[in-house]
Amino acid sequence: MRVNQKHTIILFLFFLANTTLFAQDEKISGNIVLQMGANDSMHVVTATLTNIATKQPVKAVQLTFYVQRTFGLMKVADGTTDSTGITSAEFPLTIPPGDPSGKITVVAKVENSDVVNDTSFSTLATSKIPYQQSKKLAASIAGSNAPLWLIIAFTLTVGTVWLFFAYVLYLVYLIKKSAVKSIHN
Amino acid sequence: MEKIDQEIKNKIQDELLATVGKRYRKESFWVPFLSIICIGGTVAWIFQLRKGLGVTAMRDYVSWGLYISLLFFFVGISLIGALVSCVLRLSGAKWRFPLIRIAEAVTLSAIFFAGFMPVLDMGRPERLYYLITHGRIQSPILWDVMAIATYFVGSVIYFYLPLIPDLATMRDKLTDAPKWRRTLWKWLAMNWTDSLIQRKLLKKGMFILCIVILPVAISVHTISAWLIAFTLRPGWNSTIMGPYFVFGALMAGAAIMILIIAQLRIGYRLEKYLTAVHFNHLGKILLALTAFYLYLNINKYGVPAYKMAKDEKPVLEDLFFGNNSILFWFTQIVGIVIPIIILSIKKLRNTIRWVVTSSILVLLGALINRYLIVVPSMLHPFVPIRHAQPGFGTYYPTLTEWTITASSLAGFLLLTILLFKPFPVITMWEVTEELEKQGEKPIGVENILTTQNSAYHAS
Numbered sequence: 001m002r003v004n005q006k007h008t009i010i011l012f013l014f015f016l017a018n019t020t021l022f023a024q025d026e027k028i029s030g031n032i033v034l035q036m037g038a039n040d041s042m043h044v045v046t047a048t049l050t051n052i053a054t055k056q057p058v059k060a061v062q063l064t065f066y067v068q069r070t071f072g073l074m075k076v077a078d079g080t081t082d083s084t085g086i087t088s089a090e091f092p093l094t095i096p097p098g099d100p101s102g103k104i105t106v107v108a109k110v111e112n113s114d115v116v117n118d119t120s121f122s123t124l125a126t127s128k129i130p131y132q133q134s135k136k137l138a139a140s141i142a143g144s145n146a147p148l149w150l151i152i153a154f155t156l157t158v159g160t161v162w163l164f165f166a167y168v169l170y171l172v173y174l175i176k177k178s179a180v181k182s183i184h185n
Numbered sequence: 186m187e188k189i190d191q192e193i194k195n196k197i198q199d200e201l202l203a204t205v206g207k208r209y210r211k212e213s214f215w216v217p218f219l220s221i222i223c224i225g226g227t228v229a230w231i232f233q234l235r236k237g238l239g240v241t242a243m244r245d246y247v248s249w250g251l252y253i254s255l256l257f258f259f260v261g262i263s264l265i266g267a268l269v270s271c272v273l274r275l276s277g278a279k280w281r282f283p284l285i286r287i288a289e290a291v292t293l294s295a296i297f298f299a300g301f302m303p304v305l306d307m308g309r310p311e312r313l314y315y316l317i318t319h320g321r322i323q324s325p326i327l328w329d330v331m332a333i334a335t336y337f338v339g340s341v342i343y344f345y346l347p348l349i350p351d352l353a354t355m356r357d358k359l360t361d362a363p364k365w366r367r368t369l370w371k372w373l374a375m376n377w378t379d380s381l382i383q384r385k386l387l388k389k390g391m392f393i394l395c396i397v398i399l400p401v402a403i404s405v406h407t408i409s410a411w412l413i414a415f416t417l418r419p420g421w422n423s424t425i426m427g428p429y430f431v432f433g434a435l436m437a438g439a440a441i442m443i444l445i446i447a448q449l450r451i452g453y454r455l456e457k458y459l460t461a462v463h464f465n466h467l468g469k470i471l472l473a474l475t476a477f478y479l480y481l482n483i484n485k486y487g488v489p490a491y492k493m494a495k496d497e498k499p500v501l502e503d504l505f506f507g508n509n510s511i512l513f514w515f516t517q518i519v520g521i522v523i524p525i526i527i528l529s530i531k532k533l534r535n536t537i538r539w540v541v542t543s544s545i546l547v548l549l550g551a552l553i554n555r556y557l558i559v560v561p562s563m564l565h566p567f568v569p570i571r572h573a574q575p576g577f578g579t580y581y582p583t584l585t586e587w588t589i590t591a592s593s594l595a596g597f598l599l600l601t602i603l604l605f606k607p608f609p610v611i612t613m614w615e616v617t618e619e620l621e622k623q624g625e626k627p628i629g630v631e632n633i634l635t636t637q638n639s640a641y642h643a644s
Contacts, residue, residue: 146321146322146323147323150322150323151322154322154328158331158335161335161339161397161401162335164393164394164397165338165339165342165394165397167393168342168346168390168393168394169342171386171387171389171390171393172345172346172349172375172386172390174386175349175375175376175377175383175386175387176375176376178380178382178383178386179375179376179377179378179380179383
């Protein structure tokens with residue numbers, strides 16, 4: 001019983017200490033300004049991270065850079081801000097554009113930082129390679145680009161069977177008709 | 186053979202028409218029992234539709250489980266219609282006549298539920314529509330859907346054709362039936378007057394359908410086999426799959442046929458029409474098919490086991506010594522070897538009870554075998570499963586799956602029972618016609634013409 005009471009007190013003190021510490025350690029809100037450039041083979045992205053409230057640069061914060069793809073963000077680089085709040089990263093020029101206008105959406109994120117709240121900013125860059133319209137998948141019974149032999153074999157086989165079914169039903173019709181004839185005769 | 190007296194013809198018709206609308210013995214137990222299971226399955230399916238396939242044990246690796254295993258089972262037993270109606274017809278077996286309608290009814294029920302199983306397996310069944318709008322002719326799934334639909338339509342027509350003269354008899358004889366029934370019979374009987382030209386047309390239609398439906402029936406099961414054989418997976422990557430499925434299907438079909446005629450024989454008191462002769466002949470067929478299936482099994486499992494190729498090894502070890510070994514050896518020994526031994530003994534083969542026992546064992550083995558074809562191969566892909574989330578690397582069907590599976594089997598039996606309610610179990614006109622031509626012995630019936638003779642003596 002005594003041991004339990006001791007534990008409870010220790011836990012309570014630990015809780016108090018923690019809450020006090022966290023209260024002193026509030027994160028700031030950051031702003032990221034992105035600037036795009038390029039050299040011969042790489043896109044160069046420069047990010048400047050500042051404190052929104054004080055407008056001062058924030059140093060030693062890791063930023064992750066992504067390029068928007070169809071089904072999500074593709075990580076391309078990361079970097080840590082220097083004393084001026086700046087970090088830059090490079091990624092290949094060969095990354096194809098994400099839309100018909102030939103633009104690439106570049107995203108910079110602060111994630112799980114002890115100093116700055118999670119922040120995300122994006123900018124557009126012009127891709128150096130043209131946008132390729134993806135071919136629409138031909139998927140339908142009539143137009144699935146199936147080999148000709150397959151279309152012929154499939155249609156002939158299924159068609160022949162169904163023709164026989166139709167003929168048998170025609171015979172049933174003749175059964176009915178023949179009775180009508182014999183009744184009239 | 187002398188012509189059968191009209192009085193005897195009438196008696197045959199009366200006996201066989203007596204099954205129409207008659208309560209099957211123990212029906213008051215079976216129909217509610219099977220209906221309750223079906224209702225339970227429907228509730229489980231609604232639950233599955235609302236919550237998604239996550240309520241099943243199917244995950245990324247085992248994406249086909251009990252439902253697809255049952256699809257293969259139903260497609261399999263649906264082949265019995267083709268066996269009895271076509272193969273036996275072409276081989277000239279006269280004893281098939283009392284069995285034709287039963288075989289066709291089993292086929293219809295089985296192929297109906299075979300078509301239903303993939304829908305149960307779909308998380309979003311309304312997307313079936315996309316199979317038509319976005320289906321690719323190169324895909325075996327499209328072929329399978331087309332083959333099942335074609336076989337279903339062919340089976341409906343083949344069920345209907347020999348029914349026409351019987352419908353006319355019902356129209357003329359069962360005058361005290363409700364009006365809507367008589368109207369329906371009249372409409373479906375196609376003004377049948379039993380004229381020579383009508384018989385000729387009917388027999389021509391039946392012969393054409395008999396020839397056409399056989400390749401369709403075989404294609405249905407072959408394409409179902411191709412669904413897995415065209416996939417690069419250990420255990421499936423085999424050229425034997427087509428014949429393995431077809432003969433396994435015929436074997437299961439013959440077994441279920443024996444069980445159903447055994448039930449109908451007692452349930453509708455058809456002992457004179459469904460005799461030990463039919464069980465003996467079907468027992469011989471079952472023996473031949475089971476023995477051949479054993480041979481196919483030796484090839485399917487024995488040949489890869491001899492080589493023990495790297496990719497095949499995990500599946501084979503799973504089947505021979507692993508988690509599925511009890512089921513595997515059960516199917517081989519209890520489902521194949523023991524029935525072969527029983528049916529090889531003439532004395533036992535001539536006993537209905539032993540033929541039925543063998544059929545139960547074969548059918549149980551066939552049902553489990555479908556599961557063993559599907560699941561172990563999915564659990565052992567070419568790229569081994571590593572660091573899978575809990576429940577992803579194993580497959581233990583959930584209660585929802587068991588309930589839906591049980592309800593599908595119950596639904597199949599219920600539909601088969603209900604198909605015999607509005608029609609005679611046995612084709613009256615063909616049995617009568619063959620009795621006139623051949624006598625009792627070739628078609629396997631008993632004490633029908635004897636009654637005729639005694640009737641003569643009495644008169």
